Amino acid sequence: MKTPSSLTVLTDSLRRLPGIGPKTAQRMAYHLLQHDRDAAADLSQSLAKALDTIRHCALCNTFTEQVVCETCQDSQRDHTQLCVVESPSDQVMIEQTLTFKGLYFVLMGRLSPLDGIGPRDIHLEKLITRATDGVVSEVVLATNFTNEGEATAHYISETLKARGLKVSRLARGVPVGGELEYVDAGTIARAMLDRRTT
């Protein structure tokens, strides 16, 4: 019994989506062809459209359809502060806090030597050019607090401090609403070392 070749090809393509295994890919293919051909056509077109129009902002490296994204074009923002994040979704989270009015640089990744991701893959040259434009005075590192994120922050910090920039990092400590009993010892240790006079 043979599966039609274009169905096999479709299943294989769906498997290339992150986190999708063979069974899920097959279920998706059947679902699309049997129950939701509109969604399939829609997805085919929006993939082609996005590939065609989405590029990286010349300044902050995030996804945009223009040469420079709208955030970077915003004259209301503080051009002396630059916040470095790993991904556009991290940028969205920081925007939601309303605590940062400067500009961003989106690495689109993190250093991860084990996966072969080095400084070039996270666009470090572009970040250095951006941060040393003469206007930026402080770089806030807001990479994740994972091992890779911390290593990335450390690497960028050393690189930029060597060029005379002020570099800061988001504070570590006990999360808002956190109960000490349920917070890990590493976090409490860091909160103790970084304690602030009130």
Add this chain to the structure above:
Amino acid sequence: MKTPSSLTVLTDSLRRLPGIGPKTAQRMAYHLLQHDRDAAADLSQSLAKALDTIRHCALCNTFTEQVVCETCQDSQRDHTQLCVVESPSDQVMIEQTLTFKGLYFVLMGRLSPLDGIGPRDIHLEKLITRATDGVVSEVVLATNFTNEGEATAHYISETLKARGLKVSRLARGVPVGGELEYVDAGTIARAMLDRRTT
């Protein structure tokens, strides 16, 4: 801060895949655009290709690129037996057992009144036409042993028996390798009622 519109459209399209929520869709979109544009192009094309070429077999209703699928064209098979399954993957599972040499009818679904899926949605008219072609003498119902699958089997059974066909159902009982201690009471009850003289 605005997300580029073609990126939003892509994320929305990915959300229409079964089992994909907003966070996963966003992660997939970022991954495709940043790390695997080849996979995105590939998926776009294979979706378009599949939509263009995949249709339903005129006889067994499964996915095929021809008018009649290869299985139905196979003259080596027993044309007097027809096995009714819910999906092409169920058909693959039965083929793997090498215990059935007849032909198939793929419902592409199951009766589910709560979801508004009635006899028309599972192509019952087509099944009746197929089963009453004068060659088929036995219909083996191999829908799933879920509530919907059982209801579907019952409905098809009544419909086809009224037309004078012999209708059978896969046996229920204790699975191979099953330990009675860990098998549910319903299964043991069924195995007891259906016990066979040895």
